[in-house]
Amino acid sequence: MSNTELGDAGTDETNTSSVPAVRLTGITKRFGAVVACDSVNLALQRGRIHGLLGENGAGKSTLMKMLIGLVLPDSGTIAIDGTTESIHDPLTASALGIGMVHQHFSLVDALTVWENVALGDAGRLDPKATRGRIGEIAEQYGLVIDPDKRVGDLTAGLRQRVEIIKCLRRDPSIVIFDEPTSVLTPEESEQLFESLRHVVAAESRSVVLVSHKLDEVLHATDDITIMRQGKVVDQRRSVDADARTLARAMVGREVSLRSERAALGIHSLDDNGLDDNGLDGNNLDRADLDGIDLEEGATATGHTFETADSDTSNIAPDIGPTAVPVLRIGKAVVHDADGVIALDEFSLEMYPGEIVGVAGVEGNGQRALGDVLSSLLVLSSGTVTVDGAPVPTGKSGAMAKAGIGVIPEDRHDSGLVLDMTVAENLVLVDQSRAASRGLIDQKRLNAFAVEMIEQFSIACSGPNAPMWSVSGGNQQRVVLARELSQEPKILVAAQPTRGLDVGAIEYMSHRLETAAATGVAVLLISSELEEILELSHRIIVMHSGRIVGEMPRAEANFEALGLLMGGAAA
């Protein structure tokens, strides 16, 4: 199919069996303890568009950064046209004919279009020649733009056009598009893919399309590689793929975490536990070889659900027609710093004692939702009410005062002050427990801290241990202790288990369930689908700042969620 397409577009030959334009072999990259890419093999052919699909953090961006020299691999080889190369900086990559159209990072708003295009070249600055080249590219690929406009004044679509021109100007033979449509309108995306075809067809270039959107990968590519947790889990031709299998391969992570927990005996899996484990393992192996079998995958998912359902600590609260929501967000609209809409008439009601899971690919408004409830963002329009009383948005401390506790997404960035002590961190939000008339009473502070340390089993050398001396899991317990000690009506947990080990994850899950059991409404924002499926009573899926799907847990499964997350219609 791809061959005919290319033939139509005017290329005389596409020989996929010849030496690939790029061959990555056994590429591994670690960041600290995290393995971003784990022995990845990937071959890119000339004249074809290769889709690289995966969730945030699956390792696809890191992999591409190694190809353009922004990140150096720990091991593995990169061969360009059959020759092994060491790509240690962007200039080397550029000299090898590798160009990248970046998602956000490569344009300077304060400079004009032609200045941006000229940036990173060598030799004398020649405005006239640069403008001329922009005109040529504009004509060749239909990417018309005014070279003297300031980039900061352009729309997202036009900015990306500049980005593409900047990349094509150096005439790369290998072009990487990193999440190109994340900032575009559907029409702009359509235009982009049209020009993408041109780029490939005209000079038999090799194109990589990095994306987490199922639709566009299916429509715009010839080959697809799916990555998950740093590994390639599936490789196939686009003609042999459909949205359901792709969604499953992309998000189907129940395997690792659940089996790991079972192995450690933390989670009370029933007798099916071992079978479950074995089946999941098989499933993964098969996925590696020839894609995921839909039937068996469904069975595996069914198993996990049974076990989760049998867990009695997690029964949904009885929300009758007379129940009164504790939190009500009404048609909330939020714009981010760039003026892009982050929440788009987002409405949500939460009832005491329920856990609402917010699923979605990162960057679809979840962060804005958390930030609004942390008083960090002001609504452009819409309301937030707690127990029927409106709460002003963006006013420091207002949400906390109204009874909203927050476990922030990045505990180092906004959850804790690492250079202060554990005790001090425990009273950061509300000093009234340890202070009177503006003075901190060391005795009361100490007593409170000791109580919290015991209650939440925080492993530290004492109340005066500096925060940085405490491990990640215990740092998260400090945040948790602080927020729960406020006795909040609503607890927002944003990525609460990120970067934690299995035991700490289990503890956090247990605490969230307990909080809900005592009547706290818990809003769980997580990119870990299995976490959402395990803990939530109700699940909402966010896409482009809106709720695109809502379902009780019993009706939820990986496929449905995966499809919704990818922006496909339910």
Add this chain to the structure above:
Amino acid sequence: MADFFSSVYEIFTTETTYSNGALLAGVLAFAATGEWVAERSGTLNISVEGMLLGGAFTAALGYHVTGSVAVGLLTGMVGGMLIAGVQAEMSHRLAADQFVVGLTLNILVFGLTGFLENEIAPDSTLARKFEIPLLSEIPLVGEALFWQRWPFYILYLLIPFSWWLVYRTRWGLELRSVGENPQSADVSGIDVNKRRRQSIYYAGLTCGLGGAFFLFGHVGPFENTIVGGRGFIAIAAVIFGGWTLRGTLAGCVIFAGALSFRISIQLIGYDINSELLQALPFIVTIAGMAIFAHRVRAPAALARPFIRGLR
């Protein structure tokens, strides 16, 4: 009160006011031009004060040894660049905090020149005056701008050159991109911290020249206290000017005008509280900043260190 206004009128019609103003503006312009380049690359370089003083001292030293003002100017440049070197390497190679480095440098240079001045006691002198015919006959400002001690005329080359460098060369384009969005610049293949270091060296060069000019054009014998906060006024001029060269120079002229006004009013003998007068230029500076500072846009990455991977 009428007395006061007639004095002010007198001040604004005497050529000394303008010559003094030009001298002071000249010192500020040397320093601010380089500071402008450094800030456009993203460094809020506060060691200007130390660069000026170091430049003045090494200029005096150069003159002391050779008896040549030209050599003094060269050694002044070298002195300024030495201090720039410490600032640049510490803050943009070793990733030390640029303000801590700058602050420390200012104090260090002050102490060091004070000590060396006592040890060496370099003697220096004013440079010769040089008249540019015809132009110097323009009323009021002619003499101030075209009958100056000769190092002043370096400004007439330095300012357009700096503008050309920043706006018309690849180096300047890269420098501006580094000050606005270092991550983008990095992705485009530009060595961010290298550009920033280079621009600090450039600031060191112009500040060193400024210090030397201050010595040979204004004070003559070196003293440890001559710079007296002018480095900080130069920084204020860049901010006041909204990080454009034109605005920066306008800032230099306005702030120098205030300094010159103070000198003239004292010369005339008008009795006004001298402490208040001392404060006048700084009050003008603060007022100027308060009025204009929020209307302008700073380089987006100003004073933000660049570490690859962080954002």
